[in-house]
Amino acid sequence: MSYxxxxxxxxxxxxxxxxxxxxxxxxxxxxxxxxxxxxTHYCFIPCERAKGCVVLLPGRAEPIIKYAEVIxxxxxxxxxxxxxxxxxxxxxxxxLPNSHIGYIDDFDEYVEDIYHVLDKVLTPxxxxxxxxxxxKYLLCHSMGGTIGCLLVQKYPRLFNKLVLSTPxxxxxxxxxxFMLNLLLKFMVGVRRLLKLQITxxxxxxxxxxxxxxxxxxxxxxxxxx
Numbered sequence: 001m002s003y004x005x006x007x008x009x010x011x012x013x014x015x016x017x018x019x020x021x022x023x024x025x026x027x028x029x030x031x032x033x034x035x036x037x038x039x040t041h042y043c044f045i046p047c048e049r050a051k052g053c054v055v056l057l058p059g060r061a062e063p064i065i066k067y068a069e070v071i072x073x074x075x076x077x078x079x080x081x082x083x084x085x086x087x088x089x090x091x092x093x094x095x096l097p098n099s100h101i102g103y104i105d106d107f108d109e110y111v112e113d114i115y116h117v118l119d120k121v122l123t124p125x126x127x128x129x130x131x132x133x134x135x136k137y138l139l140c141h142s143m144g145g146t147i148g149c150l151l152v153q154k155y156p157r158l159f160n161k162l163v164l165s166t167p168x169x170x171x172x173x174x175x176x177x178f179m180l181n182l183l184l185k186f187m188v189g190v191r192r193l194l195k196l197q198i199t200x201x202x203x204x205x206x207x208x209x210x211x212x213x214x215x216x217x218x219x220x221x222x223x224x225x
Contacts, residue, residue: 004076006069011222019072023065026075028125031091032117036109038093040117041085044125047075052135053126055159056083057114059142060102060168061207063090069223080131082122086147087113096198100206103198110147115155141165 010017028046031039043064054074056067064071064083071081085092087109088102095103104110126132138159140148145167152162173180187201212221 004073006073008220008222011069011220014222019069022072022075023068027071030121032121034087034113034116038087038095040087040093040113041091042117042121043071043081043083044122045071045075045081046125046129046131047078047080049078050080050131050134051078052137052160053080053082053122053131054137054139055118055122056081057138057140057144057148058083058086058089059144061089062141062144065090079137080126080129080134082118082125084114084117086110086143098199098206101198101200107146108150111150111154114147114151115158118158135160137161137163139163139165140167143168145169 006019010019014020026045028044029041030044031041033039041064056064056071056074058064058067064085067083071083074081087104088094094101095105123132126134136159138148138152138161140163142165145164146169148162148164149167149169152159175183190196191198212224215224218224
């Protein structure tokens with residue numbers, strides 16, 4: 001069995017390239033308003049005679065559009081695709097005025113957001129396209145992997161299979177865990193006591209572009225750009 005894999009040479013003319021045109025013309029984009037009154041942005045691309053439905057959960061600070069090439073590959077290989085911008089990312093609502101800050105009150109909010117958008121949006125869309133009986137596969141990267149793991153633990157019957165790419169199952173800390181917990185509790189306590197505005201932790205800031213040669217994530221300069 002052969003599979004379609006998009007070549008790097010096909011990316012060089014971006015945005016005037018096949019997968020970008022496909023995304024612009026075929027992606028059904030929308031918003032689902034959660035109980036919190038914040039909206040979750042989603043993308044749905046049905047595939048005729050699909051052999052399954054892939055639900056894609058991006059990583060931290062990754063919008064759906066970053067996965068346009070992956071979505072195109074999945075579709076070309078016969079899968080219906082549904083992707084979600086997590087709260088505070090992409091086109092989904094922000095909790096704080098500064099759109100760069102990915103703030104959340106409780107990590108479980110990510111999990112419940114995905115559960116509800118699958119139930120209220122994906123399920124009706126699959127029925128509309130007569131694909132409600134498709135096997136469902138969950139594809140997650142990084143922070144999406146954490147959300148995906150918690151989601152399938154809480155709702156084990158949602159998916160047939162789960163694929164995790166470098167799931168964020170822990171945070172590498174420069175300090176022992178007990179010291180880190182004490183530091184975090186102290187910092188949060190002081191900010192609450194002084195009623196300071198929610199902002200970044202020490203050393204964090206708004207997005208700053210990093211030169212390609214400094215990145216440690218990819219060898220593909222054209223995709224990085």
